[in-house]
Amino acid sequence: MSETEEPNESLPQQMRSFEEACRDANLKLTHQRLEIYRELASATDHPSAETLHRRLQKAMPTLSLDTVYRTLATFEQHHLIKKVQTVDSQARYEARMIQHHHLICDTCKEIMDFYWTSFDASSVPEDIQAWGSIKNKNVTLYGTCRKCQAMKKGGNPA
Amino acid sequence: MSETEEPNESLPQQMRSFEEACRDANLKLTHQRLEIYRELASATDHPSAETLHRRLQKAMPTLSLDTVYRTLATFEQHHLIKKVQTVDSQARYEARMIQHHHLICDTCKEIMDFYWTSFDASSVPEDIQAWGSIKNKNVTLYGTCRKCQAMKKGGNPA
DNA sequence: CTTGGAGATAAGAATAATTCTTACGGTGAT
DNA sequence: ATCACCGTAAGAATTATTCTTATCTCCAAG
Known part of the structure; x- marks a missing residue:
């Protein structure tokens, strides 16, 4: 019954871990980084850079697509998020780092x-x-x- | 001991199955298609379109990269080959259709x-x-x- | 074995996804 | 408050892939 149970971590909790990890990695906590991470961590659909950008533009109209790409790449290098293996042309991402x-x-x-x-x-x-x-x-x-x-x-x- | 043993199929055998499958699917057996399939079926490294093109150019100097892309897409639509899931930007392919x-x-x-x-x-x-x-x-x-x-x-x- | 026509190919142009360049602006240590 | 550093935006550039069009090849029927 617990075989496939979801280990839960609340979003605020996850954001705190993220902020700590950024400090450890000497990554500045910019508004853009926090919002991109929050959006990805809240999503359950493994969004692409473009999808994230679209969703974030409502709240951050000046956010550029390039920043989303660059930021996701930075996060990935620091193992804060993962690229998901797909056969799609667009790369997709996830913030869930626990084994799944x-x-x-x-x-x-x-x-x-x-x-x-x-x-x-x-x-x-x-x-x-x-x-x-x-x-x-x-x-x-x-x-x-x-x-x-x-x-x-x-x-x-x- | 047989848990991870490789089920073998010889290349000529695999080529014959391929030709038959093409006829069944109403795909013409062109020189390009045969050679692209043979090259992929012989490879063990899950090559990209560009890699296959590079390898084939020695023997077929006029073969265009576009033909390789188009042909691989056609094969995939007819379930003759598979795209491999990766996080690379270039798509990679395999001709091995049995469960692995x-x-x-x-x-x-x-x-x-x-x-x-x-x-x-x-x-x-x-x-x-x-x-x-x-x-x-x-x-x-x-x-x-x-x-x-x-x-x-x-x-x-x- | 020729021929017609569907479908395949080559070449170059076009598009889509991602990354680079440069100038500017915000962050956080002092 | 100030400064050096790093991050960002905007637009240009690259890389991967696909489209367009004219030409060519396969193969079934004569």
Whole structure:
């Protein structure tokens, strides 16, 4: 039952960890950086730089797309966020740094996080050790989410 | 012991399956398509379009990069090859369509295939079923390969 | 074995995603 | 309050990929 339970961290808590990490890394706490991080940390959909920029422009009309790209790249270099592996042309990001896995819907392309503690605890096949040392294990599940299944069955009344 | 053993298919055999699949899909068997497929099927390093183009140019000097892109896209649409998920800016491809997983070296960025039949046979956490139906499960392992480990220890005598 | 026509290719132009350059402005140590 | 440093905005530049168009190739039917 706790196999796939979400380990929770509140946004304010996450922002404090972030600010501390920035100070440790000698990154100045600018308004732009704080807002870009807050927006990414609040999102559940693994947004691209452009998506984040669009969402932030309402509150920060002068924010440039380049700053979003540059800031995300800086965060990634300091391991404050991660680039998500996709086959899309646009890179997508996530602020969730704890061990988790991804579910991808082949229809709406949405990426969901999930947790799988028994997999995390298990070891990989022995032969793999001949290749080198493993630091991280990630599972990606592909399928169709309930929403898209329903749309296909009922037909899309667009 | 057979847990991670490689299911083998010879290149000529794979070429014949490919030609048959093209005929089934009404794709003409052009010289370019055959050579691009052969090159990809022979490669073990999940090359990008540009890499394939570079390798093929020796034998086919007039082959355009656009043809490589277009042909790979066509193959992918017909499920004859796959785009590999990466965080690189260039897309990378593979011709291996049977179930397998990836090992990625964080240093040299090389992508290796591996097999894990017991994982393939296992089922995912129950809660996942609430999300939708799963069609595919893939594992990506990150680490450092022996070659790069050795280079780090001994220093790089370049 | 020729031929017609659909579909594929080459070349160069165009677009999309991301990064660089430069001048300016804000941050935080003093 | 001041200054040096680093971050930002704006526009130009690069890189990856795709489109346009004229030409060419494959292959089925004569």
